[in-house]
Amino acid sequence: MTDSELQQARAEKWHLDGRPVHTIEEARAFMESVGFSLLYPLRPPVLAPTFVGAWVGADDRLPTQQHAFADPRAQNAKDLMVRLLRERAAFEANLYDENNAFLIAASVFPYFYALVGERNPKQVVKAGPRSEYSQLACDAYEVIRRDGPVSKLKLGETLGGSLSGAALDRGLSELWSRLRITRVDYNASDGASWDVLYRWAPDAVREGISLSVGEALTALLSKYLDCVVAADQSEIDTFFDKVVPRSRVKDAVKALLAARELTFVHIGNRSLVQVSPPRNAAPQPDRTHRPTTKSATAPRRS
Numbered sequence: 001m002t003d004s005e006l007q008q009a010r011a012e013k014w015h016l017d018g019r020p021v022h023t024i025e026e027a028r029a030f031m032e033s034v035g036f037s038l039l040y041p042l043r044p045p046v047l048a049p050t051f052v053g054a055w056v057g058a059d060d061r062l063p064t065q066q067h068a069f070a071d072p073r074a075q076n077a078k079d080l081m082v083r084l085l086r087e088r089a090a091f092e093a094n095l096y097d098e099n100n101a102f103l104i105a106a107s108v109f110p111y112f113y114a115l116v117g118e119r120n121p122k123q124v125v126k127a128g129p130r131s132e133y134s135q136l137a138c139d140a141y142e143v144i145r146r147d148g149p150v151s152k153l154k155l156g157e158t159l160g161g162s163l164s165g166a167a168l169d170r171g172l173s174e175l176w177s178r179l180r181i182t183r184v185d186y187n188a189s190d191g192a193s194w195d196v197l198y199r200w201a202p203d204a205v206r207e208g209i210s211l212s213v214g215e216a217l218t219a220l221l222s223k224y225l226d227c228v229v230a231a232d233q234s235e236i237d238t239f240f241d242k243v244v245p246r247s248r249v250k251d252a253v254k255a256l257l258a259a260r261e262l263t264f265v266h267i268g269n270r271s272l273v274q275v276s277p278p279r280n281a282a283p284q285p286d287r288t289h290r291p292t293t294k295s296a297t298a299p300r301r302s
Contacts, residue, residue: 001230003267009229011059014049020057027080028089030054031105035223039081039101040065040074046096047228047235051103052077065100082186088201092183094176095242098169106204108223113208114216115243117179121198121205125180132178136163136171144181144194151190217244217252222261222275230265230272 011017013034021030031037037049041062052068053059055077068074081101084090091109093116095102104112125142127135136159143158144150150158156168172194175181184200185193198205208216224239225231231239236253237246253273256262263276 001265001267006229006267006272010049013227013229014059015054015057016059018057021051021054022080024080024083024087024089027054027084031084031090031103032107034227035105035108036227037103038096039078039103040068042096042100046238047231048239049227051081051101055080065097078186085183086185088204091201091204093179094173098173098176108220109201110204110207110211111216111219111223112243113179113205114211115213115220116177117197117205117208119209121180121196121209125175133174134171136167137174140168140171141175141180141196144175145196145199148181148195148199149184149193150195151187151193153190155194213244214252217248218256218261221249221252221256225262225273225275230267230274232270232272236273 008017015021015030021027034049037051037054038046039051041050041053041064043064050059050062052074053062056062056073063071063074068078081090081103084103085092089106090103091106091112093102093104093112125133125138127133127138133141139159140155143155147154147158152168152172156163156165159168172181176183179197181194182197182200183192184195220240220243221236224236228235233250233253237249240246240249253262257264257273260276262273265272265274
C-alpha cells in the first residue's frame with residue numbers, strides 16, 4: 001500500500017470523496033461503518049473522521065468548532081447529528097471538547113461504556129473529599145434523574161437563578177465524563193437536553209457493564225483501525241489517550257499482533273498497524289472432473 005492509496009481508502013471510508021451524507025439513513029450507515037466520528041476537525045488534529053466532513057463530502061476548508069457558528073454547513077451537519085442522538089443511533093462522549101461532539105455508533109457504544117462508564121450507574125452520586133463529583137454536579141444529577149430529560153435552561157432555573165452558565169457547564173461535564181448523563185436533544189432556545197444514561201439507553205449500559213475492560217479495549221482497537229485503515233502507534237495512543245493509559249493500549253496492540261488479529265503494513269518509511277486481512281479459505285476440491293477408473297471410485301456397499 002502506498003501513502004496515496006491509504007489516503008484514498010480513508011477518503012472513501014469517511015465520505016470525503018464527493019459522496020455527502022445528507023439523509024438520516026446515510027448518517028446511520030456512516031456511523032456504523034466508521035464507529036467513531038468527531039463533529040468538527042480538531043487542532044492539533046486527531047486521526048478520525050468528522051461528521052461535518054461527511055456531510056460536505058470533502059475535507060477542503062472544513063469549519064472548526066470555533067468557526068462553526070458562521071458556516072451553514074456546520075449547522076446542517078449538527079442538525080443531522082442531533083437526529084441521530086434522538087433516535088439512539090449514536091451517542092456522544094465528552095472526550096475532547098463539549099462543543100465538539102465525539103460521536104460513537106450505537107453498536108460500538110457498549111464497549112466504550114465498559115472503559116469509561118460506572119459499573120453501578122444507579123448508585124447515588126455523592127460529593128466529598130474523595131469524590132470526583134462536586135456538590136453542584138450531585139445536585140444537577142438529582143434534578144436530571146428526577147425530571148429528565150431536562151433542558152440546560154430548565155436545569156439552571158431549578159438549581160437557582162444565580163448559578164452561572166460556566167459553573168453549570170462544569171458540573172454537567174463532571175457527570176458526562178463518567179457517562180452518568182448524556183445529551184439527548186438540542187434546540188436553540190433552551191440549549192441541550194440531558195437525561196441519565198441508564199434510563200436513556202438501558203440495553204447499551206447493561207451490555208457495557210457485562211464486558212471486561214480487556215475485551216472492550218481490543219474490540220475498540222479493532223474498530224478504530226478498521227475506521228482509519230491503518231495507523232502508527234502514536235496515532236493510536238493519541239486517539240485513546242483520554243480513555244485508557246497508553247501502556248494499556250500498547251499491551252493490547254501487542255496482544256492482538258501476537259494473535260494475528262492485527263498485522264503491520266509498511267508505507268514509505270512508516271510501519272503502520274492494520275486489521276489483518278481475512279485468511280484465505282481452504283481451497284475447494286475441483287468437482288468438474290470425476291474419476292472414472294475403478295481404483296479411484298469409492299467401494300460399493302453391499
